[in-house]
Amino acid sequence: MIRPIRTLAVGAAAVALVVGVSASPAAAKTRTFTDKSDDAVAALDITKVKVKNKKHVVVIRASVPGLDKAKVGGVSVGIRTKAKGRPEYALSKVRAEGRWMPVTFMDLKSEDIMVSCKGDRISFGKKSVTVRIPQRCLGANKKAVRVGVALFGRDLDEVMIDEEPTSGPDAQFDVYPTIASNRLSPWVRYR
Numbered sequence: 001m002i003r004p005i006r007t008l009a010v011g012a013a014a015v016a017l018v019v020g021v022s023a024s025p026a027a028a029k030t031r032t033f034t035d036k037s038d039d040a041v042a043a044l045d046i047t048k049v050k051v052k053n054k055k056h057v058v059v060i061r062a063s064v065p066g067l068d069k070a071k072v073g074g075v076s077v078g079i080r081t082k083a084k085g086r087p088e089y090a091l092s093k094v095r096a097e098g099r100w101m102p103v104t105f106m107d108l109k110s111e112d113i114m115v116s117c118k119g120d121r122i123s124f125g126k127k128s129v130t131v132r133i134p135q136r137c138l139g140a141n142k143k144a145v146r147v148g149v150a151l152f153g154r155d156l157d158e159v160m161i162d163e164e165p166t167s168g169p170d171a172q173f174d175v176y177p178t179i180a181s182n183r184l185s186p187w188v189r190y191r
Helices: 003-022
Strands: 030-034 050-052 057-063 072-081 087-098 104-107 121-126 128-134 147-154 173-176
Touching: 050 147, 057 147, 072 121, 072 128, 087 121, 087 128, 128 147
Parallel strands: none
Antiparallel strands: 030 050, 050 057, 057 128, 072 087, 072 147, 087 104, 121 128, 147 173
16 A cells, blocks of 8 residues: 555655646746748748847847848847837847848837847857847846847849848748748747
């Protein structure tokens, strides 16, 4: 009789541990989203976006297996927080006249759209682009966030501004979650 009770107790403890770990707030602050592959040229094709909504910073990493920084013309990230009024922000870094311009940070619901944000950065890894935005630049955010990420190539001459943008293996841009709407990722909880 003692053995079945001990087995039951160990099993219950294991279930409680699994449920506790998967439901803990620490596990809720990071989410990974997949993006359709082959919807842009390989150098710009985002396949995965990982978002960490940490205490002092939001970190967004876009995985691009065939990343070729020489072919990238710019990176743009949109962020919406769950704070009152759903504030929206944008961060971008573009190449102009053959060189990378400084990162620009915008508060899209502010009178002064271009704002200063010390500590924001966009960096390139071997197979990823990482964006870092301090929470203080997001109105001292302590809420969930939604994001959108776009990479575009240097050969944007081939993309006609008047035409509806379409994705495909020859597209000179890639957008997560989609170019077809201004939708953002699902919410990523704070911490």
